[in-house]
Amino acid sequence: MPEIPLPLGKGDIAQRLRDRIARDGPISVAEFMADANAHYYATRDPLGGAGDFVTAPEISQMFGEITGAALADVWARAGSPADAIYAELGPGRGTLAADALRVMRRVGFAGEVHLVETSPALREMQAALFPDAIFHERFEDLPPRPLLLVANEFFDALPVEQWIGVEQRAITHDGTRFVFTIDGPIRESSPARAAAAAALADHLARHGGAALVVDYGYGSGEAGDTLQAVCGHAFADPLAEPGEADLSAHVDFAALAGAASACTVSHVASQGNWLETLGIGPRAAALAARNPDQTASIAAARRRLCDAAEMGQFKVIALRHPDWPNIAGLGR
Numbered sequence: 001m002p003e004i005p006l007p008l009g010k011g012d013i014a015q016r017l018r019d020r021i022a023r024d025g026p027i028s029v030a031e032f033m034a035d036a037n038a039h040y041y042a043t044r045d046p047l048g049g050a051g052d053f054v055t056a057p058e059i060s061q062m063f064g065e066i067t068g069a070a071l072a073d074v075w076a077r078a079g080s081p082a083d084a085i086y087a088e089l090g091p092g093r094g095t096l097a098a099d100a101l102r103v104m105r106r107v108g109f110a111g112e113v114h115l116v117e118t119s120p121a122l123r124e125m126q127a128a129l130f131p132d133a134i135f136h137e138r139f140e141d142l143p144p145r146p147l148l149l150v151a152n153e154f155f156d157a158l159p160v161e162q163w164i165g166v167e168q169r170a171i172t173h174d175g176t177r178f179v180f181t182i183d184g185p186i187r188e189s190s191p192a193r194a195a196a197a198a199a200l201a202d203h204l205a206r207h208g209g210a211a212l213v214v215d216y217g218y219g220s221g222e223a224g225d226t227l228q229a230v231c232g233h234a235f236a237d238p239l240a241e242p243g244e245a246d247l248s249a250h251v252d253f254a255a256l257a258g259a260a261s262a263c264t265v266s267h268v269a270s271q272g273n274w275l276e277t278l279g280i281g282p283r284a285a286a287l288a289a290r291n292p293d294q295t296a297s298i299a300a301a302r303r304r305l306c307d308a309a310e311m312g313q314f315k316v317i318a319l320r321h322p323d324w325p326n327i328a329g330l331g332r
């Protein structure tokens, strides 16, 4: 995973990128994205209505509960190993962990909570929810124990390289603004994501466990230029204000699966199908029965999470130790 520079004040990150370009020449899209996002996440809570974007766990508790039920189920079928830990990559506000662990604790999972998070601002929010959580800068620092791991909208924030033919696309500054050095038909690749997936697979193969990766992206083929900036719930120019907008790019799930070949990898499911298969319908009905005044908003949340035109198109993939059972709904 990329090394995270120290957080700087607003504006400083753009100046620092300009200085670096003036000194060393154009920087790759991946370097720009890594620096801009490190600053962006380190300095704010980007989630929710007042932030820049909304994620599945922030839409409804049903997302985290179903994730937790799936992890609790695989843990039980693996023989309830007492040394297994709950681990999460990029936990945001900690909402997913809170909803998942509420379900997991109910069925007897008593393992530690390990959170891989580089942002001081988000760590503070997560620590308030989980005073006993153990924090890590890097995935590689997790202890050698079986994992029950989840990563939601984590891989999309890791930097991508962009290529036009054999030339890597870079970013320079024309005196007024940041600009790309070349344009043309773009192919993306992400050594940072591949390294993170390989490290995760290696850990699972050595120490056991299962992991769920959820993100927007594509299961096969190529998607062209998918670099995007989101600010205040609207798309923005990715080069306009580095460090002030969320930069992300679609996750290539075939590449991720390929990088994770040290462990057993499931097929790629759509988030909508996976949540429906695992019972979001009955869960929504049970919640609505207990909170009749919220029936409409619960139904709306389910649609937002599951409809193919909305977050239902997101993808889910499971990784596991070959001797661990598959996560429900995610067979080979």
Ligand code: SAH
Pocket: 001, 002, 037, 041, 042, 047, 055, 056, 057, 058, 089, 090, 091, 092, 093, 096, 116, 117, 118, 119, 122, 137, 151, 152, 153, 154, 157, 158
């Ligand atoms: N999973 C949460 C938050 C998604 S936003 C949710 O679904 O709501 C992306 C998260 O990944 C943030 O917590 C961000 O701080 C973290 N993050 C981004 N890049 C990271 C990196 N290189 N290492 C560790 N965490 C990172």
